[in-house]
Amino acid sequence: MAQAQQESQSFVEQLLDWFTSTLGRILIALVVPVVTFVIMWRGFIFLREGNAPQLVIALTAIIWGVGGVALIYFVTNWLIEQLPPRWMSRLQPFLFIGPAVLILAWYLAIPTFRTFLISLQGRVSEEWVGLSNYVAVFTERNMTIAFRNNLLWIAFGATLSVVFGLLVAVLADRSRFEKFAKSMIFLPMAISMVGAGVIWNFIYEVKEAGSAQIGLLNAIWVGLFGGDPQAWTAMLQPWNNLFLIIILIWMQTGYAMVIFSAAIKGIPNELLEAARVDGATEVQIFFRIMIPYIMGTIITVATTIVIFTLKIFDIVMVMTGGQFGTHVIATQFYRQAFTNQNKGYAAAIAIVLVILVIPVMVYNLRQFAEEEAF
Amino acid sequence: MRTSKGQQRIREIVINGVLLLLVLLWTIPTLGLFVSSFRTRFNIQTSGWWAIFPHKEWVIVEEFDKPEDVDPDGEMTIAGATGTFEEFREGIATEDGRQVIWSGNKRLATIRIEERKWQFLPELTLDNYGQVLAGKTYTVETADGGTVEVEGDNLIGAFLNSVTVAVPGTIIPILIAAFAAYGFAWMNFPGRKVLFIMVVALLVVPLQIALVPILKDYVKLDLNGTFLAIWLAHTGFGLPLATYLLFNYIKGLPRDLLESAFIDGASHFTIFLRLIIPLSVPALASFAIFQFLWVWNDYLIALVFIGAKPDVQVITMRIAEMVGSRGADWHLLTAGAFVSMILPLIVFFSLQRFFVRGLLAGSVKG
Numbered sequence: 001m002a003q004a005q006q007e008s009q010s011f012v013e014q015l016l017d018w019f020t021s022t023l024g025r026i027l028i029a030l031v032v033p034v035v036t037f038v039i040m041w042r043g044f045i046f047l048r049e050g051n052a053p054q055l056v057i058a059l060t061a062i063i064w065g066v067g068g069v070a071l072i073y074f075v076t077n078w079l080i081e082q083l084p085p086r087w088m089s090r091l092q093p094f095l096f097i098g099p100a101v102l103i104l105a106w107y108l109a110i111p112t113f114r115t116f117l118i119s120l121q122g123r124v125s126e127e128w129v130g131l132s133n134y135v136a137v138f139t140e141r142n143m144t145i146a147f148r149n150n151l152l153w154i155a156f157g158a159t160l161s162v163v164f165g166l167l168v169a170v171l172a173d174r175s176r177f178e179k180f181a182k183s184m185i186f187l188p189m190a191i192s193m194v195g196a197g198v199i200w201n202f203i204y205e206v207k208e209a210g211s212a213q214i215g216l217l218n219a220i221w222v223g224l225f226g227g228d229p230q231a232w233t234a235m236l237q238p239w240n241n242l243f244l245i246i247i248l249i250w251m252q253t254g255y256a257m258v259i260f261s262a263a264i265k266g267i268p269n270e271l272l273e274a275a276r277v278d279g280a281t282e283v284q285i286f287f288r289i290m291i292p293y294i295m296g297t298i299i300t301v302a303t304t305i306v307i308f309t310l311k312i313f314d315i316v317m318v319m320t321g322g323q324f325g326t327h328v329i330a331t332q333f334y335r336q337a338f339t340n341q342n343k344g345y346a347a348a349i350a351i352v353l354v355i356l357v358i359p360v361m362v363y364n365l366r367q368f369a370e371e372e373a374f
Numbered sequence: 375m376r377t378s379k380g381q382q383r384i385r386e387i388v389i390n391g392v393l394l395l396l397v398l399l400w401t402i403p404t405l406g407l408f409v410s411s412f413r414t415r416f417n418i419q420t421s422g423w424w425a426i427f428p429h430k431e432w433v434i435v436e437e438f439d440k441p442e443d444v445d446p447d448g449e450m451t452i453a454g455a456t457g458t459f460e461e462f463r464e465g466i467a468t469e470d471g472r473q474v475i476w477s478g479n480k481r482l483a484t485i486r487i488e489e490r491k492w493q494f495l496p497e498l499t500l501d502n503y504g505q506v507l508a509g510k511t512y513t514v515e516t517a518d519g520g521t522v523e524v525e526g527d528n529l530i531g532a533f534l535n536s537v538t539v540a541v542p543g544t545i546i547p548i549l550i551a552a553f554a555a556y557g558f559a560w561m562n563f564p565g566r567k568v569l570f571i572m573v574v575a576l577l578v579v580p581l582q583i584a585l586v587p588i589l590k591d592y593v594k595l596d597l598n599g600t601f602l603a604i605w606l607a608h609t610g611f612g613l614p615l616a617t618y619l620l621f622n623y624i625k626g627l628p629r630d631l632l633e634s635a636f637i638d639g640a641s642h643f644t645i646f647l648r649l650i651i652p653l654s655v656p657a658l659a660s661f662a663i664f665q666f667l668w669v670w671n672d673y674l675i676a677l678v679f680i681g682a683k684p685d686v687q688v689i690t691m692r693i694a695e696m697v698g699s700r701g702a703d704w705h706l707l708t709a710g711a712f713v714s715m716i717l718p719l720i721v722f723f724s725l726q727r728f729f730v731r732g733l734l735a736g737s738v739k740g
Binding site: 044047048054055057058061062065066069070073077081090092093094095096097099100101103104105106107108109110111112114115118164167168171172174175176177180181183184185186187188189190191192193194195197198199200201202203205212213214215216219250253255258259262282307310311313314317318321330333334337338343346347349350351353354357360361364365368 | 385386389390392393394396397400401402403404406407410418419420421422423424531534535537538541542545546549550551553554556557558561562563566569571572573574575576577578579580581582583584585586587588591600601602605606607609610611613614617641642643646667670671672673674677678681690693694697698701704707708710711714715718719721722723726730733734
């Protein structure tokens with residue numbers, strides 16, 4: 001009996017020995033990734049061709065996607081840990097940063113160069129056309145209107161978001177319902193630009209004169225001011241753009257407010273008290289102390305909103321689709337790339353967008369170099 | 375010099391008053407949408423959403439055929455009001471606060487007597503939601519009394535697709551970014567600095583730069599219109615910010631903690647899973663909310679990479695489509711828009727603290 005047990009034990013040991021022997025390790029090292037790959041591949045095919053009920057598809061997809069990525073890390077790490085320690089410590093960093101670097105390279109770094117090359121080619125990249133796409137971008141009327149509109153978006157949208165953000169931050173700081181006020185102003189940040197488009201389309205809705213105006217703006221305009229009903233987003237170009245820009249202000253003020261609010265709370269109280277003792281009015285305190293003190297934050301917030309504004313797309317797309325002289329750079333890009341199928345032209349527009357943000361990129365890199373934290 | 379009590383009081387009123395006004399201005403648009411989504415199709419088309427609040431309105435109290443004995447071409451007296459045909463067409467006010475209106479032409483007409491009364495239209499319904507959520511056909515009464523067959527919008531399907539896109543679209547980039555942030559913060563390898571500079575440089579690159587080349591790749595790989603394609607796209611475009619934020623956080627964790635773990639013989643992988651991830655929960659949560667809202671609310675990436683496949687469409691695309699095809703059906707648009715907002719709003723209100731923290735940590739996104 002005891003002997004049998006010993007025998008079986010030694011059998012287990014033998015088995016373990018075999019598994020840990022080089023041959024077994026290599027075999028397992030080959031089998032595990034293959035099995036992983038097969039499972040992932042089956043999942044992909046199931047999802048792509050599956051006719052299962054949607055709830056099943058949704059659940060499978062989530063588990064497959066999230067689990068798959070985790071599995072890849074685990075399996076690769078396991079493989080690396082089978083290697084001799086010297087190799088392991090050499091390879092492990094690349095397991096950690098590798099996926100991120102590969103994806104960044106595929107999705108952002110390399111496309112910058114590819115898009116640049118495409119921008120030097122014709123409609124379907126059939127021939128080299130030199131800079132003629134860029135010439136078209138800067139001379140065609142469609143594009144000059146788009147550039148002008150983006151300037152309007154920046155001049156009004158970014159500026160007023162910052163102004164209102166600052167105003168709310170300062171007022172809320174001294175009010176009796178700070179938390180509530182900030183929550184409500186911040187709320188539009190959670191709403192998609194498409195949703196915001198519906199909300200504001202409804203406000204701008206126009207009915208013919210004589211019937212009830214169901215759009216808030218026309219109801220006020222007709223009811224209180226006795227005006228004629230207006231199609232706000234279609235009238236009086238280019239000023240109809242302002243009615244789209246209001247939506248951006250409505251959405252971005254909350255962002256500016258949150259950042260400013262934190263910055264204002266960081267101003268030392270002694271500084272404000274000292275000014276008050278010296279007889280400064282609240283307005284003077286605001287302009288002479290608060291604004292200079294948080295200038296850095298104001299610039300950061302303004303820059304962020306300007307970049308956001310440069311790429312504005314959804315609002316215009318949902319509200320007017322670019323009609324009535326409301327096209328912006330990003331909607332022209334979309335139109336050229338996917339509606340007109342003029343890839344070269346679209347690529348040139350994208351490159352112009354990148355060139356516009358290069359100053360910010362350089363600033364970020366210099367900040368990073370100065371910190372020397374690396 | 376101290377300000378007097380009275381001045382202080384006025385200042386307080388001005389501050390709170392102006393702030394309240396701004397809050398109202400900012401809230402009313404959403405409120406209008408929310409209220410409208412519960413109103414009937416007929417009510418939405420014939421009165422503003424604010425009509426659900428009590429307000430004074432002209433209401434018909436009496437209606438009868440025009441008397442035979444009046445002469446429309448001259449001066450007439452009906453129900454105590456005197457005037458010409460044109461004046462009656464506009465409505466003539468009587469002394470007891472009523473108005474008499476001639477409705478119709480000179481030969482065939484009814485006379486309406488109206489009174490200003492407190493009114494409100496509390497009639498609310500969930501039908502709009504039923505109609506946008508389900509995919510089946512609905513019979514709807516139109517404003518002129520007839521009925522039309524309308525196909526539902528099946529937003530439940532689009533909603534599920536959005537969940538399927540947004541959950542992995544949030545978790546995958548965070549997972550990958552957390553690994554990378556740890557690698558950059560605590561590991562030594564050749565090219566570490568150059569690669570991190572790439573991350574910083576890519577922070578502000580507009581994603582438009584990638585759409586044309588990536589779409590080409592997707593067509594070649596037959597990935598277009600799959601969930602994998604859109605997860606990867608959101609991962610790629612979200613990674614620079616995620617890596618940067620998490621790097622800053624993980625870098626700031628106490629060094630001794632890691633060193634003692636190393637001395638205990640733990641590997642990088644174990645330290646990362648057992649120590650770094652639990653310690654980084656606040657930073658991970660902040661970015662998760664940020665990314666979730668971003669992915670859920672995204673329209674452009676969905677439009678480009680899954681545009682061709684209707685059964686994979688996310689909710690923002692469906693809503694944008696409804697704006698195009700059902701532009702005047704406000705009872706459906708408002709309900710649909712609200713369905714698309716419900717999840718972000720829940721996330722926003724329950725996790726606002728983390729969201730604000732994420733914003734404060736730096737939020738320049740390409």
